[in-house]
Amino acid sequence: MNRRQWIVIAGVSVMALLTGIFTSQWISQSGLASEPSIKAFFANPWQSPDGKPVNSENWQGKVLVINFWASWCPPCVEEMPTLDQVSKEYASKNVLFVGIGIDSPSNVREFLQKTPVSYPIVIGGLEGSNLAKQMGNSQGALPYTVIISPSGKSTFTKLGKISEDELKKAINGAL
Numbered sequence: 001m002n003r004r005q006w007i008v009i010a011g012v013s014v015m016a017l018l019t020g021i022f023t024s025q026w027i028s029q030s031g032l033a034s035e036p037s038i039k040a041f042f043a044n045p046w047q048s049p050d051g052k053p054v055n056s057e058n059w060q061g062k063v064l065v066i067n068f069w070a071s072w073c074p075p076c077v078e079e080m081p082t083l084d085q086v087s088k089e090y091a092s093k094n095v096l097f098v099g100i101g102i103d104s105p106s107n108v109r110e111f112l113q114k115t116p117v118s119y120p121i122v123i124g125g126l127e128g129s130n131l132a133k134q135m136g137n138s139q140g141a142l143p144y145t146v147i148i149s150p151s152g153k154s155t156f157t158k159l160g161k162i163s164e165d166e167l168k169k170a171i172n173g174a175l
Contacts, residue, residue: 033154
């Protein structure tokens with residue numbers, strides 16, 4: 001190859017790299033949940049994995065950590081022990097974690113038998129996926145975490161696996 005071909009190859013490679021960097025930034029962006037989407041979240045008729053109704057009014061007035069997840073999502077499964085541990089640490093500080101399973105009730109029940117968590121899990125299904133999009137998850141990917149302040153305002157969202165430090169910093173910012 002001559003020098004000109006190497007320059008073209010290098011230029012195309014740099015452009016591909018920059019495109020990848022900017023695309024990954026765009027994909028991982030999420031906006032804060034809007035007030036109407038938060039109202040829709042609390043108004044949704046949630047059910048536990050065993051089909052019992054769950055009263056979301058009990059979730060209001062707390063720092064609420066909402067985690068949209070699925071049993072078939074490896075990063076969701078990987079972050080659940082961290083979510084469970086942090087939920088226990090912050091339980092006495094008026095912080096409540098709620099997992100929204102974007103899965104069938106039977107899959108969620110089966111998963112929770114193998115991997116129990118101490119915070120409430122409700123079934124989201126297709127409506128839960130739509131609600132996650134309304135709450136700022138424009139990509140519709142999982143896991144997706146939203147933090148709501150005691151006053152009902154969104155203070156943080158994260159698309160993708162959340163670290164313990166990132167989670168604690170976001171919760172502390174909402175307290």
